[in-house]
Amino acid sequence: MTKHPLILLALLAPLALAACADQEAEQARLDAIDHRNCADLGFEPGTEAYGNCRLKMKEIRAKEEGNRSPNIGFGVGIGVSKGF
Template identity: 75%
Template sequence: MLRFSPADRAKRLILGFALALPLALAACADPAVEQARLEAEDHKNCVELGFEPNTEAYGNCRLKMKEIRAKENANRSPNIGFGVGIGVSKGF
């Protein structure tokens, strides 16, 4: 059985806290900052592809970028569930 001195336990506690703090702070990232980053990235990509800002083609490019990101997010976090239900329908 391992036994640690009180000083060793204190060092381990401090080290654990120091390692956990950045992870906790990363989880609190501001959604507005992330949205601004994504919009800037989409703008850059569309301009690099040759689309002029404030044109219909540029707007379509930005929409396509959002669609691609939504599909990637859906693929990364599939919605898996189960349940029991009863459906009632008229007509068809």
């Protein structure tokens, strides 16, 4: 019975590592895009203005991702009804 967790771990470990690699590759791609955008706008890497530009790029991306995500909310309502 102790072999089953080891088999499961052996099967899931490559999937977890692949997911991390994909996230790292995506982050590197986004960093390159942000660098190019800020450099194209005339900001010099290593300056405060360049750092502010990079932060703004991340804020914009986060806002866009938030707009694409479905808004799910929970609430309590009270209503009055006449019959069914």
